[in-house]
Amino acid sequence: MLALLKREPAAPRVKAAIDAGTALASWINLGEVYYQEVRRVGETRAASAIELLRRSLRTELADPDMVIAAARVKAGGGISYADCFAVATAQRHGAPILTGDPEIVALQGEIEVVDLRCG
Numbered sequence: 001m002l003a004l005l006k007r008e009p010a011a012p013r014v015k016a017a018i019d020a021g022t023a024l025a026s027w028i029n030l031g032e033v034y035y036q037e038v039r040r041v042g043e044t045r046a047a048s049a050i051e052l053l054r055r056s057l058r059t060e061l062a063d064p065d066m067v068i069a070a071a072r073v074k075a076g077g078g079i080s081y082a083d084c085f086a087v088a089t090a091q092r093h094g095a096p097i098l099t100g101d102p103e104i105v106a107l108q109g110e111i112e113v114v115d116l117r118c119g
Contacts, residue, residue: 010116
């Protein structure tokens with residue numbers, strides 16, 4: 001989502017997933033996007049970006065099972081707790097995770113990872 005908002009090279013791939021209706025995100029991750037966008041572009045623009053994302057993708061609240069699943073990922077070490085929610089959300093839905101984060105890319109095999117750092 002940040003690649004899209006920052007217009008990074010991976011933005012078209014993220015937009016394609018959103019446009020295809022296959023993108024989903026945990027509200028924990030949307031919160032992470034929000035605070036990073038507040039720092040980058042201010043609260044008004046960040047709120048607009050989150051609202052657009054909220055309407056464009058499936059979102060999921062962190063229920064108790066999701067919290068435990070994310071904590072299990074975190075127990076393995078090396079990944080931020082917020083990123084663990086992205087991993088747990090992908091696992092719950094049997095969905096690939098689109099990321100450029102090397103710690104998540106290293107989980108390839110445990111989950112399906114689309115490495116946004118590659119072409």
